[in-house]
Amino acid sequence: MEHFKVLNKEKDSHARCALLHTRTGDVHTPVFMPVATQATVKAVSQDDLAALQTECMLSNTYHLYLRPGLEVLKKAGGLHKFMSHAGPILTDSGGFQVYSLSRLRKISEEGVKFSSHIDGSPHLFTPEKVIDWQAAIGSDIWTCLDVCVENPADYGHARKALDQTKRWAERARRHFDKLVKDMPKENRPLLFGILQGSTYPDLRAEAARHAAGLDFDGFALGGLSVGETKKQMREALAAVMEPLPKNKPVYFMGLGSPEDIWDSVGAGVDMFDCVLPTRYARHGQVLASAGRYYIKNAAHRLDDQPLDPGCDCEACRKYSRSYISHLFKAGEMLSHRLISIHNLRFLINQTHEMRRAIKENRFEEARSRFMSDYL
Numbered sequence: 160m161e162h163f164k165v166l167n168k169e170k171d172s173h174a175r176c177a178l179l180h181t182r183t184g185d186v187h188t189p190v191f192m193p194v195a196t197q198a199t200v201k202a203v204s205q206d207d208l209a210a211l212q213t214e215c216m217l218s219n220t221y222h223l224y225l226r227p228g229l230e231v232l233k234k235a236g237g238l239h240k241f242m243s244h245a246g247p248i249l250t251d252s253g254g255f256q257v258y259s260l261s262r263l264r265k266i267s268e269e270g271v272k273f274s275s276h277i278d279g280s281p282h283l284f285t286p287e288k289v290i291d292w293q294a295a296i297g298s299d300i301w302t303c304l305d306v307c308v309e310n311p312a313d314y315g316h317a318r319k320a321l322d323q324t325k326r327w328a329e330r331a332r333r334h335f336d337k338l339v340k341d342m343p344k345e346n347r348p349l350l351f352g353i354l355q356g357s358t359y360p361d362l363r364a365e366a367a368r369h370a371a372g373l374d375f376d377g378f379a380l381g382g383l384s385v386g387e388t389k390k391q392m393r394e395a396l397a398a399v400m401e402p403l404p405k406n407k408p409v410y411f412m413g414l415g416s417p418e419d420i421w422d423s424v425g426a427g428v429d430m431f432d433c434v435l436p437t438r439y440a441r442h443g444q445v446l447a448s449a450g451r452y453y454i455k456n457a458a459h460r461l462d463d464q465p466l467d468p469g470c471d472c473e474a475c476r477k478y479s480r481s482y483i484s485h486l487f488k489a490g491e492m493l494s495h496r497l498i499s500i501h502n503l504r505f506l507i508n509q510t511h512e513m514r515r516a517i518k519e520n521r522f523e524e525a526r527s528r529f530m531s532d533y534l
């Protein structure tokens with residue numbers, strides 16, 4: 160059985176609905192994956208996530224490796240059991256966290272040496288170790304160690320990082336193949352390659368061709384949504400989509416703004432993750448069909464509407480903006496939980512609307528309507 164089946168493809172764009180089969184369960188796409196950085200989606204329980212119809216979660220190899228540590232996860236029987244999550248989990252490779260969190264890092268052919276952002280202790284990540292660690296974590300979709308660059312990056316630097324990422328991807332692929340060789344097919348995890356290349360379309364296209372040649376189960380776009388302009392993001396996206404095979408999933412790492420998700424689905428992207436919904440919640444920012452707003456604004460003090468009138472989440476079914484605004488201003492933890500639940504549900508609802516629109520061949524119309532209401 161193929162692990163990715165396109166169910167519907169819209170005529171006027173590249174938008175598509177598909178079914179991604181993993182060893183732990185099926186995922187409908189387009190999909191938004193909540194992020195469980197420290198083996199938890201901040202302020203939200205697994206029952207909450209189930210109620211939000213979460214189909215796949217993301218967790219970070221870098222964070223889990225440093226804390227709680229792999230021996231804790233092994234003892235628990237893997238991350239699914241440890242955090243009590245029954246559905247599919249994708250783990251990233253740690254490349255982005257080594258780049259963004261650790262100040263002291265040194266990249267060599269072997270791997271990347273860095274000191275922990277928690278206690279300064281020294282560590283070495285190699286393409287092979289990162290595969291072994293994802294095996295210990297027990298996630299269902301694994302990714303290859305990559306080299307991220309700063310934004311903006313000069314061409315020479317981006318070129319060098321891409322070349323290193325390509326060589327590491329080849330090593331990760333070989334190591335993965337050895338590891339899963341004797342596994343029954345239904346127990347095998349999926350392996351995604353990560354595409355780098357900064358904002359340079361020729362490097363992006365080269366990354367895509369190289370990863371396609373390694374026959375990964377899916378392709379993750381790394382190093383975007385890091386402060387580049389929308390034009391640069393669109394150009395980089397267009398450059399990778401062309402050479403990628405059409406029968407594999409494409410995952411845009413770290414993209415969470417609703418308008419960018421609509422645009423990227425129109426370009427053919429299937430999977431998304433971002434900490435944005437829960438980070439916004441901690442700052443009292445609410446995602447809503449009529450646009451994003453701050454709950455603490457004076458206008459909401461006496462506002463008896465739900466956070467977003469069209470939403471079906473627990474926060475919107477039970478509480479008013481007035482109440483949640485009061486909780487937020489009083490520093491009550493419940494406000495973080497309720498806005499997190501709502502913001503996550505908002506993005507998941509968007510993906511459901513996209514799926515309906517693609518099936519009915521009206522994706523472009525639905526996208527325009529969303530944009531005119533939201534922006």
Ligand SMILES: [Zn+2]
Pocket residue numbers: 466467470471472473474475476500501502504505
């Ligand atoms: Zn809601």
